Structure formats: C-alpha cells, structure tokens
Amino acid sequence: MDSVLSEDPVALKILIAGGFGVGKTTLVGAISEIRPLRTEEVLSDRGVGVDDLDGVEAKTTTTVAMDFGRITIREGLVVYLFGTPGQERFWFMWDELSYGALGAVVIADTRRLTDCFPSVDYFEQRGTPFVVAVNCFDGADRHSVDDVRIALDLDDDVPVLLCDVRRRTSAKEVMVTLVEHSLRTMTSAN
Amino acid sequence: MNEPPRWLDEDAGPVVRPYALIRGRTRTSGEAFDLMAIVSIVGDPESYDLEPEQLLILRAARNPITVADVAVELDLPVGVVRVLLGDLRDHGLISVTSPSEKGPRPNERILKEVINGLRAL
Numbered sequence: 001m002d003s004v005l006s007e008d009p010v011a012l013k014i015l016i017a018g019g020f021g022v023g024k025t026t027l028v029g030a031i032s033e034i035r036p037l038r039t040e041e042v043l044s045d046r047g048v049g050v051d052d053l054d055g056v057e058a059k060t061t062t063t064v065a066m067d068f069g070r071i072t073i074r075e076g077l078v079v080y081l082f083g084t085p086g087q088e089r090f091w092f093m094w095d096e097l098s099y100g101a102l103g104a105v106v107i108a109d110t111r112r113l114t115d116c117f118p119s120v121d122y123f124e125q126r127g128t129p130f131v132v133a134v135n136c137f138d139g140a141d142r143h144s145v146d147d148v149r150i151a152l153d154l155d156d157d158v159p160v161l162l163c164d165v166r167r168r169t170s171a172k173e174v175m176v177t178l179v180e181h182s183l184r185t186m187t188s189a190n
Numbered sequence: 191m192n193e194p195p196r197w198l199d200e201d202a203g204p205v206v207r208p209y210a211l212i213r214g215r216t217r218t219s220g221e222a223f224d225l226m227a228i229v230s231i232v233g234d235p236e237s238y239d240l241e242p243e244q245l246l247i248l249r250a251a252r253n254p255i256t257v258a259d260v261a262v263e264l265d266l267p268v269g270v271v272r273v274l275l276g277d278l279r280d281h282g283l284i285s286v287t288s289p290s291e292k293g294p295r296p297n298e299r300i301l302k303e304v305i306n307g308l309r310a311l
Contacts, residue, residue, distance in 0.1 A: 010300055011226045011256050011289065031245050031311065037261055039268040068262060077300065080226065082259060095249030100226065143216065168311070176308045183301040 001140040009076045014178065015069070015097055017084045017123075018107035022084040023135045023165040025067045027107060029130025030171040032069030032081055039064050064093065071175075079175075084119075094122060100129070103129040104183040105174055107165065113151055120152055126135060129182040133174045157184075212273040223272050224288045225258040233283035244274055251284060 012045030016024045028034050082097055098104070106121050108116045116132070119154040134148050147159045154160065163170045180185050197235045229251045240248075245266060252262045278284045296304075 009228055009254050010296060010298060010299075011228065012304065013226050035262045037268065038266065039260055039261075068258060070259075071308070071311070073304055077303060077307070078256075079304060079308075080256070082225075095224070096222075099224065102301075172308055172311055176305055179301055179305050179308065183298065184307070186301070187298060 009078070011081045013078075013082060013097075014079060014080045014175070015082050015084050015101050015104040015117040015128075016107065017104055017107065017116075017130075018118075019133045022109045022112075022115065024107060025169050027081050027105070027133075027165040027174070028081045030154040030165060030168050031175060032071045034067055034069045036065045037068035037082075039066055042137045045147060061096040085144070098123070098126055098128050101128055103131070103178045106130055106132045107177055108132055108134045108146065108148060108152070109186055111137070113148070116152070122136075124155075129178070131174065131178045131181055133160065133161055133163045133165070135165050136162050157181075212270055212277075215273050221284050223257045223275055224270065225256065226287050227257045227288040228274060229252045229257060229260060230254045230285050230287070231283065232285045233281065235283055236280055238283070240278075241274070244278055247271070247274060247278060248283065259284070 016027055018024055025034070048070040054102045064085055066085060067081070069081035069083075071081070073079060079102075084094060084097055104119070106116050106123065120130070120132070124166065130153065132148065132152060134145070138188075149158075149160050152160075159181050161174065161177055163174050165171060165174075231248060231249070231251050235245070235248055238250055243266065246264055250260055255263075257268070257275065259272065260275070261268045264269065264271060266274075275286055279286055
C-alpha cells in the first residue's frame with residue numbers, strides 16, 4: 001500500500017486534453033505513474049447519433065478507461081492527472097472532470113490543429129486556466145508559437161509552448177508552466 | 191432507504207459483474223462523490239456484514255485516500271465504487287469529504303510548493 005495521504009491531504013487535479021492520438025497518454029506516462037481508471041457514464045443525448053443504439057435501447061451506460069496519473073509532491077500533497085477522453089461522444093464527462101481542476105494542458109498537433117479547438121473552447125468557457133503544449137512530432141512542421149497562438153485565437157495571457165511529450169524534462173516544463181499560469185490567474189483574480 | 195431483497199448468493203459463482211456487487215444500482219443515496227473527494231475511516235466495521243469489496247475499500251482507506259485512488263486500487267469502475275462508498279458512509283464507517291467542502295481553491299503557498307516539487311522531479 002503506497003498511500004501517501006495523511007492528516008490533511010491536498011489532492012489537486014490537472015486535466016490533459018487534446019485530440020485523439022495527440023499524445024495525452026504519453027504525457028501522463030512521461031511524468032507520473034500511469035494507471036487506468038475505469039469510469040462509466042450514462043449515455044446522454046449527446047451520445048445519440050454517434051453511438052448506434054438501434055437494438056440496444058436498454059444499454060444506457062458505457063465504460064470508459066481514462067489515463068490517470070499521480071505525482072506525489074510530498075506526503076499529503078498529490079497532483080492527479082486525468083487524460084480526458086478525446087472522442088466527442090465522451091464530452092459529457094468533462095464537466096465533472098473539470099470541476100475544481102487546477103488547470104488543463106491542451107496538447108496540439110500542428111498537422112491537425114483543429115482537433116484541439118473543442119478543448120480550447122471548453123476551457124475558455126469554463127474559465128479553467130490552461131496552456132497549449134504543441135507536441136513536436138517527428139517530421140512535423142515547427143510552427144512558431146506565435147502562429148499557433150493566432151491560429152487558435154488565444155488570449156495573450158494563455159501560455160503556448162513547444163514540447164516533446166515523450167521526454168520527461170519536456171513534460172515537466174509543461175506542467176510547471178501550467179501551475180505557474182494557474183497561480184498567476186488565481187492571484188490576479190484576488 | 192428501503193433495501194431491495196438480496197438475490198446474489200454463492201450460486202452466482204466467482205465471476206460477478208461489477209454492477210451485481212451493488213445490486214444494479216448506479217447511484218448513491220446522496221450526492222455523487224467527487225473523484226478527488228477524500229475517504230477516511232470513521233467507524234468500526236466489526237459490527238457489519240460487509241462485502242469483500244467493501245472490506246478492501248476499508249483496507250485501502252486506512253490512510254485517507256481519494257475516490258479515484260480507491261477505484262484504481264480495487265480495479266472497479268468509479269460508479270460502482272461510489273455506490274459501495276455510499277453504503278459504507280450510510281453505515282457510518284467512513285466519511286467522504288469533497289474538495290469543495292475544504293475551501294474553493296488551493297492557496298498560493300500550496301501552488302508554489304507544487305511548482306517546486308514538479309521542478310525537482
């Protein structure tokens with residue numbers, strides 16, 4: 001048993017979002033011990049039309065495995081990473097996941113930049129602090145950070161950085177940038 | 191709350207679908223527990239006839255533990271774990287403290303600690 005929580009434990013939540021196959025699992029695995037978290041949700045109206053429910057009308061829940069990572073800062077202070085399901089049909093899970101979240105990392109792939117539009121829109125609307133981490137895949141164009149910022153129409157204060165989610169140092173830099181951004185957002189709101 | 195009669199017995203065999211553990215319920219008696227809510231033991235389980243999974247939860251929660259961690263430790267879907275936790279709470283064996291009950295946001299000191307901790311990884 002490796003429980004690290006004690007008297008007054010603090011559990012912080014950070015979301016890892018982005019399009020399908022953009023590197024969410026890799027990022028979580030690069031910086032934390034990754035374990036699958038099984039969750040299941042009632043299929044909402046939003047699932048209808050995507051999931052073919054003909055003939056299975058009785059099926060009202062679906063099981064989803066989420067990437068789940070834990071970073072122990074010290075005893076009683078743990079950061080949890082949740083890889084949000086990329087497919088749009090799992091959007092109904094996001095409200096719960098984003099509730100109380102410290103912030104979010106939106107991973108972008110410059111070859112498919114539009115894939116991260118929904119995530120950016122979502123966190124902007126929720127007021128959840130987020131950073132955009134541009135994953136530099138082999139052979140991908142190294143768009144400048146400014147180009148990505150313009151393409152995504154980001155506010156000036158949203159950090160954008162290049163990263164290689166396979167590398168631990170790069171993953172660390174992404175996480176530090178996010179928490180620093182959350183801290184700035186928090187202190188400027190006070 | 192009126193409990194429906196128990197239908198699960200040894201004849202069901204060793205393979206039990208997760209929702210059979212909780213007799214088909216998908217909701218707890220109260221509000222749904224947050225994934226980051228902290229589970230702590232507050233009662234003495236001796237006087238109750240508990241399911242094996244509930245005993246595993248109590249073992250996992252010897253030190254306070256998050257709902258998400260309980261689900262990972264038991265390798266059960268979060269929804270099933272929430273119902274099991276709800277039963278344990280209704281028995282007065284555990285408390286489940288959601289993050290919002292402890293204040294809205296972590297303070298500046300905690301975040302600076304996190305930043306330094308991440309850098310030191």
